[in-house]
Amino acid sequence: MSSSRTARERVRAELTREIADIARRQLATEGATGLSLRAVAREMGMVSSAIYRYFPSRDDLLTTLIIDGYNALGEAVENADAATHREDHTGRWLAVCHAVRDWALAHPHEYALLYGSPVPGYQAPQDTVAAAVRDTVVYGRIISEAFHAGALNPPDVAPPPPAAFAEDATRVREIISDIPDDVVARALVAWTGLFGWVSFELFGQFNGAILNRDPAFDHAMRSHAAYLGLPL
Amino acid sequence: MSSSRTARERVRAELTREIADIARRQLATEGATGLSLRAVAREMGMVSSAIYRYFPSRDDLLTTLIIDGYNALGEAVENADAATHREDHTGRWLAVCHAVRDWALAHPHEYALLYGSPVPGYQAPQDTVAAAVRDTVVYGRIISEAFHAGALNPPDVAPPPPAAFAEDATRVREIISDIPDDVVARALVAWTGLFGWVSFELFGQFNGAILNRDPAFDHAMRSHAAYLGLPL
DNA sequence: GCTCGTCAAGAGCAGTGCTCTCTTTTATTT
DNA sequence: AAATAAAAGAGAGCACTGCTCTTGACGAGC
Missing domain, CATH: 1.10.357.10 (Tetracycline Repressor, domain 2)
Incomplete structure (x- = not known):
């Protein structure tokens, strides 16, 4: 019960971290105003709206x-x-x-x-x-x-x-x-x-x-x- | 000849100044990233593309x-x-x-x-x-x-x-x-x-x-x- | 086995900078 | 005065943004 729940939470934490990492890379190259959720999503092979499951804004x-x-x-x-x-x-x-x-x-x-x-x-x-x-x-x-x-x-x-x-x-x-x-x-x-x-x-x-x-x-x-x- | 030419250039200079003024007001309230050409144009009763006659970008x-x-x-x-x-x-x-x-x-x-x-x-x-x-x-x-x-x-x-x-x-x-x-x-x-x-x-x-x-x-x-x- | 919560996907809204074309206005030249 | 050239406005459109809402799939708990 808790093991499966943590399994889910683990992949969630992993994805959250990956989003932040990609965002940091984008920040480093483009700057703060160039940080785009859609670009992060694209690089992750995700659709943009999915990002909002991890970061509300x-x-x-x-x-x-x-x-x-x-x-x-x-x-x-x-x-x-x-x-x-x-x-x-x-x-x-x-x-x-x-x-x-x-x-x-x-x-x-x-x-x-x-x-x-x-x-x-x-x-x-x-x-x-x-x-x-x-x-x-x-x-x-x-x-x-x-x-x-x-x-x-x-x-x-x-x-x-x-x-x-x-x-x-x-x-x-x-x-x-x-x-x-x-x-x-x-x-x-x-x-x-x-x-x-x-x-x-x-x-x-x-x-x-x-x-x-x-x-x-x-x-x-x-x-x-x-x-x-x-x-x- | 030159008087009419300056008439045109005068209204151009006036409009250029007005655009800058409105932009400065927007900058003061919204900040640099909130500065929008379209918003400036809107406030001037212009269409957005017309701004580009005065400021190329x-x-x-x-x-x-x-x-x-x-x-x-x-x-x-x-x-x-x-x-x-x-x-x-x-x-x-x-x-x-x-x-x-x-x-x-x-x-x-x-x-x-x-x-x-x-x-x-x-x-x-x-x-x-x-x-x-x-x-x-x-x-x-x-x-x-x-x-x-x-x-x-x-x-x-x-x-x-x-x-x-x-x-x-x-x-x-x-x-x-x-x-x-x-x-x-x-x-x-x-x-x-x-x-x-x-x-x-x-x-x-x-x-x-x-x-x-x-x-x-x-x-x-x-x-x-x-x-x-x-x-x- | 069924229900329920989680998540990805997609469409869509309102906004952006910018470009292109078309029309109107203004100024100059013949 | 008429014709021509230059300048400026209008509008549509492209590619992009953040964000919302709905739909459909998947896996965990009763």
């Missing part, structure tokens, strides 16, 4: 791809961090930066789906946020551990964060635990700086100007490290 | 909107800079930052078109780049003037840019004139940091975490100013 398929994307990026970041020495906080930060950029360059359309313009009419469901912060959690752990190891000695040039920032800092501390407001503020600047750079590079803003990008990126991220107070 | 209409967008943002940035004291370089930087963010918040879909995921299959023609650097030119002027006024005293924590950066720095100096490589590098970090923040805010990455955004943004941009070496 195109947006649901997109959601799956987004969650998978966040997880893939998060895993890449986790692996990069794990391959470094725990006490080498600067190395960990740089490893995270390069992991984000490398993954983005390898999966430009997926990156665009995660960090580019939101798909119009598409409202990200709550399921995505858990996966979305996976890389941020790694980043937060590095900052937090560096701070508590006394390895964060920021240059004394930045103004203190405004009082109005306290509330947001408390919320951020649910991810990056136990660091003072000013470190939260600096962490935010570095984090947005990382993704700002990657987005500029990927979305064509550097075209014709910044061409030798590997060393420029590395130096920019070292600059952020210096601003964070990480030792160089 | 949807991409051409998009190009027009993109150029207009860059110009609108560039003008906003220029005005913000012009409203400050020329010697107050920090104030000018902050004015530019807020102008970019304010414009982006007021025109989220247009900002997404300019700085978000590139539209798939769409190749930005050369016409766009002239308009695209308009805000960067203002920024570059501020940095350059601050440097030559001796107002740039960066904290001595950042590593010097790598030798491989020299070539790109030369290219950047065509926009930001006469500043040394390390200032170019810092300027790049701040510039990407600004747009990284705005993109995060606009594309939903701050949702549920950073809510009191005005003061947080202002502080973040002051931090970039400090890193640039601008006096606070």
Whole structure:
């Protein structure tokens, strides 16, 4: 009884996975707007309406791809961090930066789906946020551990964060635990700086100007490290 | 002869402008992928094929909107800079930052078109780049003037840019004139940091975490100013 | 053995960008 | 003023999209 039911559910899970895989391949070549349910169905030898047995709408398929994307990026970041020495906080930060950029360059359309313009009419469901912060959690752990190891000695040039920032800092501390407001503020600047750079590079803003990008990126991220107070 | 010819060309120019205007309104409400030539034609009381007399393709209409967008943002940035004291370089930087963010918040879909995921299959023609650097030119002027006024005293924590950066720095100096490589590098970090923040805010990455955004943004941009070496 | 839920298939709806042809309007030339 | 050339609008049509609804087949549980 349950064995046959699982047999059915197993083929269902298998097909669901295959649809997502083909969709991901299409996403990689055509981009988000080029993702077509009918094309996926065609490639599977299915009729288009059959897809709807597995994904109630195109947006649901997109959601799956987004969650998978966040997880893939998060895993890449986790692996990069794990391959470094725990006490080498600067190395960990740089490893995270390069992991984000490398993954983005390898999966430009997926990156665009995660960090580019939101798909119009598409409202990200709550399921995505858990996966979305996976890389941020790694980043937060590095900052937090560096701070508590006394390895964060920021240059004394930045103004203190405004009082109005306290509330947001408390919320951020649910991810990056136990660091003072000013470190939260600096962490935010570095984090947005990382993704700002990657987005500029990927979305064509550097075209014709910044061409030798590997060393420029590395130096920019070292600059952020210096601003964070990480030792160089 | 020429007066009648201009009569025809005048109504043509008028219609072209009206199409672009309606398209911009649609873009503002529906987003880039929701921009439909047929809908524009419908709103104009035209038949869809007639639009093609004015814009050979949807991409051409998009190009027009993109150029207009860059110009609108560039003008906003220029005005913000012009409203400050020329010697107050920090104030000018902050004015530019807020102008970019304010414009982006007021025109989220247009900002997404300019700085978000590139539209798939769409190749930005050369016409766009002239308009695209308009805000960067203002920024570059501020940095350059601050440097030559001796107002740039960066904290001595950042590593010097790598030798491989020299070539790109030369290219950047065509926009930001006469500043040394390390200032170019810092300027790049701040510039990407600004747009990284705005993109995060606009594309939903701050949702549920950073809510009191005005003061947080202002502080973040002051931090970039400090890193640039601008006096606070 | 019969019923019932699951699934694939197909037709169809409303929409899209774009092209082609045909007709009407406008401007120029003879 | 009439004839000609150029430009623009109208409409049909192609191939495509997401999505819905109905029909028919198959396998599991009573």
